[in-house]
Amino acid sequence: MKLKKVLAVALASVMTLSLAGCGGNTATGDTATDTTTEAAAEDTESTTESAEVPADALSVAIWDTNQEPGLTQIVNDFTAETGIKAKIQVTPWDQYWTMLEAGATGGSLPDVFWMHSNEITTYSEYEMLLDLTDKIAASEKLEMDKFPQDIVGIYNYDGKQYAVPKDFDTIALWYNKTMFDEAGLAYPDDTWTWDDFKDACQKLTKDDGSQFGYALKPSNNQDGWYNMVYDMGGEIIKADKSASGMDEEGTIKAVDFVSSIVKEGYTPAYEVMTENNPEALFEAGKVAMITQGSWMLAELCNNDYVKANCDIAVLPKDATTGRRASIYNGLGWAAAANTDKADQAWALIEYMGSKEAQQKQSDLGVVISAYEGSETNWVKAYPEFNLQAYLDMTEDMVIRPYSKHTTVWEDMISEKLIDVWTGAKDAKTACTEIAAEMNSDLAEE
Amino acid sequence: MRMEVVMEEKAVKYKGTNQKRSEFIWGWLFILPTMLGLIILNIIPIFQTVYQSFFKTGAFGKGNIFIGLDNYTKMFADTAVWQALWNTFKYAIIEVPFSIAIAIVLAVLLNRKMKGRTVYRTIYFLPMVAAPAAVAMVWRWLYNSEFGLLNHALNSIGLKSVNWISNPNIAFISIAVVGIWSVIGYNMVLFLAGLQEIPRDYYEAAEIDGASPVKQFFNITLPLISPTMFFVTVTRIIGALQVFDSIYMMMDKTNPAFAKTQSLVYLFYKYSFMEANKGYGSAIVMLLLVVIMIITVIQMACQKKWVNYN
Numbered sequence: 244m245k246l247k248k249v250l251a252v253a254l255a256s257v258m259t260l261s262l263a264g265c266g267g268n269t270a271t272g273d274t275a276t277d278t279t280t281e282a283a284a285e286d287t288e289s290t291t292e293s294a295e296v297p298a299d300a301l302s303v304a305i306w307d308t309n310q311e312p313g314l315t316q317i318v319n320d321f322t323a324e325t326g327i328k329a330k331i332q333v334t335p336w337d338q339y340w341t342m343l344e345a346g347a348t349g350g351s352l353p354d355v356f357w358m359h360s361n362e363i364t365t366y367s368e369y370e371m372l373l374d375l376t377d378k379i380a381a382s383e384k385l386e387m388d389k390f391p392q393d394i395v396g397i398y399n400y401d402g403k404q405y406a407v408p409k410d411f412d413t414i415a416l417w418y419n420k421t422m423f424d425e426a427g428l429a430y431p432d433d434t435w436t437w438d439d440f441k442d443a444c445q446k447l448t449k450d451d452g453s454q455f456g457y458a459l460k461p462s463n464n465q466d467g468w469y470n471m472v473y474d475m476g477g478e479i480i481k482a483d484k485s486a487s488g489m490d491e492e493g494t495i496k497a498v499d500f501v502s503s504i505v506k507e508g509y510t511p512a513y514e515v516m517t518e519n520n521p522e523a524l525f526e527a528g529k530v531a532m533i534t535q536g537s538w539m540l541a542e543l544c545n546n547d548y549v550k551a552n553c554d555i556a557v558l559p560k561d562a563t564t565g566r567r568a569s570i571y572n573g574l575g576w577a578a579a580a581n582t583d584k585a586d587q588a589w590a591l592i593e594y595m596g597s598k599e600a601q602q603k604q605s606d607l608g609v610v611i612s613a614y615e616g617s618e619t620n621w622v623k624a625y626p627e628f629n630l631q632a633y634l635d636m637t638e639d640m641v642i643r644p645y646s647k648h649t650t651v652w653e654d655m656i657s658e659k660l661i662d663v664w665t666g667a668k669d670a671k672t673a674c675t676e677i678a679a680e681m682n683s684d685l686a687e688e
Numbered sequence: 689m690r691m692e693v694v695m696e697e698k699a700v701k702y703k704g705t706n707q708k709r710s711e712f713i714w715g716w717l718f719i720l721p722t723m724l725g726l727i728i729l730n731i732i733p734i735f736q737t738v739y740q741s742f743f744k745t746g747a748f749g750k751g752n753i754f755i756g757l758d759n760y761t762k763m764f765a766d767t768a769v770w771q772a773l774w775n776t777f778k779y780a781i782i783e784v785p786f787s788i789a790i791a792i793v794l795a796v797l798l799n800r801k802m803k804g805r806t807v808y809r810t811i812y813f814l815p816m817v818a819a820p821a822a823v824a825m826v827w828r829w830l831y832n833s834e835f836g837l838l839n840h841a842l843n844s845i846g847l848k849s850v851n852w853i854s855n856p857n858i859a860f861i862s863i864a865v866v867g868i869w870s871v872i873g874y875n876m877v878l879f880l881a882g883l884q885e886i887p888r889d890y891y892e893a894a895e896i897d898g899a900s901p902v903k904q905f906f907n908i909t910l911p912l913i914s915p916t917m918f919f920v921t922v923t924r925i926i927g928a929l930q931v932f933d934s935i936y937m938m939m940d941k942t943n944p945a946f947a948k949t950q951s952l953v954y955l956f957y958k959y960s961f962m963e964a965n966k967g968y969g970s971a972i973v974m975l976l977l978v979v980i981m982i983i984t985v986i987q988m989a990c991q992k993k994w995v996n997y998n
Contacts, residue, residue, distance in 0.1 A: 341961070348748045365747045365964070460942045514854035515834045517943045527835070651963045654941060661944055 300328035301587055304356035306339040309541040313609035320603070321594045327587045329355070347371045352579035354588045358406045360397045360572055364647040367400035373578040376404045378589050384597045389615040393642035394573035406575025407596040408613035410604070412537045413569040413636040414466050414558060416440075421552045422447055422454065422531040431532075433567075433635070435559040437471060437500065440532075444509035447531040456509040458521040458530040459501065461660035464653065465570045465643050466536045467521075471497040473568040474561040479644035486685060489656070490678035499670035502663045513665050525549070534558060537611055537633045544625040555632045569636035572643040573613055647688040652681045734977075741970035752967075759971035768947070769955060769972060773979070775860060776951045780928035782864035783871070788920060790868065791875030796909065798876070799883045809880070813873035820870065824937035827866045828853070831938070853938055859945035866934050871927070875920050882916030883909070914995045922987055929980055932957065952976045 305314065311333050318329050332353070334342050340362060346352040352371065366372050379385055387395055390408040398406035418431055426446050431439075444456025459467045464479075472479060477493025480486075488494055504510060511519075511529060521533045526546050535543065543549050560567035576595050578588040594600055601614035608624025611633070618637075622630040646652070659677050662668040741759055743752040763769050798808055815823060830837045831852035839849040852862045890908050899907065910917075932953040939946050950958075952972060960969030 344748065369747050369750060371748065460940075462940075462942050511834070513944060514851040517854055517940045518828075518832050519834055524834075529834070648964065651965075654958075654962070657942055658946070661942055661946075664942075665944055 297328065297330070300330045301355055301584055301591055302353040303329050303331045303591070304339070304343070304353035305331060305333055306336045306357060307538075308333050308335075310609045313604065313607040316607065317595070317600050317603055318591075320600070321591060325590055325594070327590055329587075329591055346579075350581055352581070354582045354584055355576060355578050355591050357409070358398060358575040358577040360643060360645040361649045363398055363405065363575070363577075364400060366577070367398075367403070367405045368647075371580055372405040373580050373582065373585060373588065374403050374405065375407065375578070375589070375592070376402075378593070379404055379407070382593055384593050386598070389598070390596075390613045391571075391573065391640070393571075393640070394575070394613055397573070397642065397645070398575040398577070406577035407592050409574045409576050409595065410610035410613050411571050411573035411640075412611065413571050413633045413640065414470055414534055414536050415569075415632040415636055416556045416558050417525060417533050417535055417543065417549075417553055418556060419525070419528070419531045419553050422528075426531075430554070431556040431559070433557050433560075435556075436562040437474065437559045438562055440559040441500075441504055441509070444504055444532070445507070448509045452511075454528070455511050455524075455530045457504055457532050458510050458516050458524045459505075459534070460516055460521065460657075461664055462657040463521060463534070464657070465572065466539075467534050468497060468501045469570045469644070470534065470558055470568055471501055471561075473570065473641045474558075474564065474566045475500070476561075476564050476566075480646060480681075480685075484646045484685065487652075487678040487681035489674045489681060495671050495674045498660070498663060498674055502660075502666075502670055505664050506666045513661075525553075528552070540608075540625060540630075544628055550627060555629045557632045557635050566639060567636070568639045568641045570643050571637075571640045646685060648684070652684045655680055655684070737970045737973060740967055741974050743967045745964075745966040747964060755967070759968050762968065763971050763975065769952070769975070771947060772950050772952045772955045773975070775949055776929055776931065776953075776976075778860050779864050779867065779931050779951065780925060782861060783867040783928045783931075784921065784924045786864075787868045787871045787875055787924060788917070791872050791920075792879050792913070792917075794872065795876045795879035795883055796905065799880060809876075812876050815870045815872070816874045818870075820933045821937055823870055824866065824934045827934070828938045831862055854943050854945050856945040856948040859939070859943075859949045863931075863934050863938065863949060866938075867928065867931060870934075871924065875924070878916055878920050879913065882913045886912045911996045915997055918987075918991050918995045922984060925983060925987070926980055929976065929983075 303318070305311065311331060315331055318331060322328055343352065343356065343362075347366065347369070358366065358372075379387060385407065387404075387407075391411060394408040394411060395404070398404060398408070416431055420430065423430055423443075428443055428446055431443070440457075447454065447456040449455075461468075469479060472494050475493045475497040477491045477495070477497055478488035479494070481488055505513060505516075510516060511524060516524070519527075521530070522535060522539060522543060524530045525533045526543070526548055528548060543553075558567055558569065576592045578585065578592060582588050596614075598614055598617070601612040602617045602620075604610065605612040605617045605619075605621040608621060611618045611621050618634055622634060624630065656677055659673055659680075663670050663673045740752075742754060742756060744755045744758070745752050794812060798805055798812075829835070833839060833849055833851045833854060836852070838852060842849060850858065853859045886909065890912075891904055894904050894908060930953055931951045935949060935951055935954050936957065939949055943949075953976065956969045956973045956976070958969075959965045959972065
């Protein structure tokens with residue numbers, strides 16, 4: 244009898260625990276909305292602490308907290324100019340796409356939000372996004388030819404434009420000056436080839452395991468080995484996205500090159516690299532060089548160790564082809580197809596794409612704006628670093644490889660390359676296998 | 689099931705039809721919130737999952753294409769699924785016995801009259817209160833091969849570093865240790881409740897007969913606690929087969945031990961939510977459901993052999 248009671252209590256507590264679980268979820272949801280900032284600061288309504296977007300304001304969804312203060316300023320300008328209120332809500336990247344998917348399924352997308360090359364095809368195929376084609380054609384403010392055409396192309400589906408480019412990113416080489424001085428090496432510059440890079444990796448590696456030349460995971464693609472692939476004449480996906488380029492000669496050469504740096508011991512042990520991101524190892528003074536995208540500036544430039552010891556250079560080039568490519572990507576501003584404020588949403592997107600707003604976005608150091616020529620002031624955002632290297636990388640840019648379901652094959656590649664990094668498989672065998680699997684993935688799209 | 693029996697017993701005692709009816713109504717009223725929750729959050733989704741597993745799913749709940757058993761044929765040929773099933777079993781085989789054995793020993797030790805008993809009980813129960821994701825993050829740092837506390841301690845006494853979560857032969861044990869650590873307190877509380885059911889007289893009689901504490905444990909405590917043990921075993925096995933959060937939080941997908949540790953639920957999550965292939969994800973989770981059902985049925989059938997309800 245007593246036992247029955249105990250079991251009943253136990254079951255009841257299990258239920259309460261699961262309820263508590265639900266409660267916990269709501270709590271995290273609340274904190275996510277708590278980060279909401281008042282965009283229309285001049286507006287009296289917005290000074291209240293309510294997390295809800297006022298009914299007459301546009302809801303704007305983004306995922307990067309680093310960009311929030313700058314974008315809020317720009318949105319305030321927009322409100323001052325047009326009288327349309329808008330409110331930015333930040334949802335971290337990991338939850339952003341879940342939030343957006345739920346919104347799209349339930350018909351409650353934010354009015355205006357960021358789009359990414361990984362997701363655009365699904366959203367435009369299912370007609371979740373507002374078709375901007377005619378509005379762009381009629382606009383006097385927006386000059387689509389001033390944006391990189393690859394980024395415009397990402398957000399174009401079946402001849403319809405679903406988003407206006409916001410920014411772009413490039414990749415550069417970060418190096419530790421102190422370690423270079425100690426090894427008696429000259430700092431990297433634009434004469435460096437990937438072979439010079441590997442030599443330096445060797446010279447910067449200490450035998451006692453306290454310091455290594457470089458660090459890179461198979462999943463560091465855009466900010467790592469993708470660049471080498473295009474430098475060495477390979478490609479990840481064919482231009483028409485019909486087939487994989489992983490089994491091309493240049494691609495195999497690049498994969499072989501990058502894995503040789505790991506296998507010859509110029510990077511920390513593979514296990515250490517998978518447990519720690521390259522930037523963490525760089526900040527801890529474990530590795531002398533990393534390749535990183537311009538989206539990491541806020542993280543790296545505000546780190547005290549990096550500030551004291553490190554600087555930025557352009558990526559090395561390939562000795563044979565002479566190519567110095569930078570894989571780049573860019574976000575776009577999109578609107579919900581079913582928004583009841585289509586005109587206001589369009590007005591905001593148009594404003595965000597205008598020369599004035601793009602210039603301000605660069606000047607504030609938020610990101611490198613997509614608008615041609617607006618990036619010149621961006622380098623002043625962190626004067627102690629050579630940000631010019633990131634702009635120099637714009638001379639030869641390759642758009643980040645994508646297809647309809649990019650994540651499917653991108654994750655598969657990362658998983659299959661583990662064996663190459665650890666030396667269990669040679670680059671050629673692995674790349675051939677990857678190409679076969681990627682081709683079947685692409686055929687299913 | 690046991691609760692219903694209690695209720696029926698009570699109902700029989702009061703013969704009045706009015707009272708019976710009002711009890712009937714109130715009974716249902718009281719369980720209505722739970723029923724609604726179960727139906728909306730558990731039972732309907734179960735059928736939706738079954739339904740979805742026969743489709744090649746489109747995005748946003750639209751554009752599903754019926755493909756019959758294709759997801760299942762693909763699954764049966766997919767070595768990653770079987771490896772994940774094996775990984776899940778490996779995890780359960782370590783987590784369940786250890787978490788039960790340690791918890792029962794702790795419960796026996798903490799069932800005596802001793803100083804600071806409540807403090808110890810609270811300490812052992814604390815991991816249960818902490819958020820699983822936070823627990824996994826802390827352990828991830830303890831295990832870190834380069835900057836982790838465990839390796840730091842090993843190095844300081846002159847031992848070599850161990851790749852706790854990136855060596856395929858060790859990683860699943862490391863993850864199971866986190867599982868054991870998290871769940872011991874919960875098991876312990878259940879056992880404590882079970883222990884307090886056992887009448888003192890048995891122990892007194894055994895003492896007079898000269899039985900040692902160890903003998904008492906095996907001949908009195910264990911048989912009499914077997915109903916609690918059965919409940920804990922069944923729920924823990926189900927829980928262990930559903931392991932996900934510690935693996936998701938602790939393992940990077942480029943981890944060389946990843947293929948040897950990812951569980952079925954992780955694979956389900958990967959296909960359903962990372963790769964937007966909800967149909968295949970549903971098929972995988974149906975496999976898990978069937979496996980759990982078979983194991984639970986076997987346990988139910990075997991309980992007569994060892995569970996003592998007197």
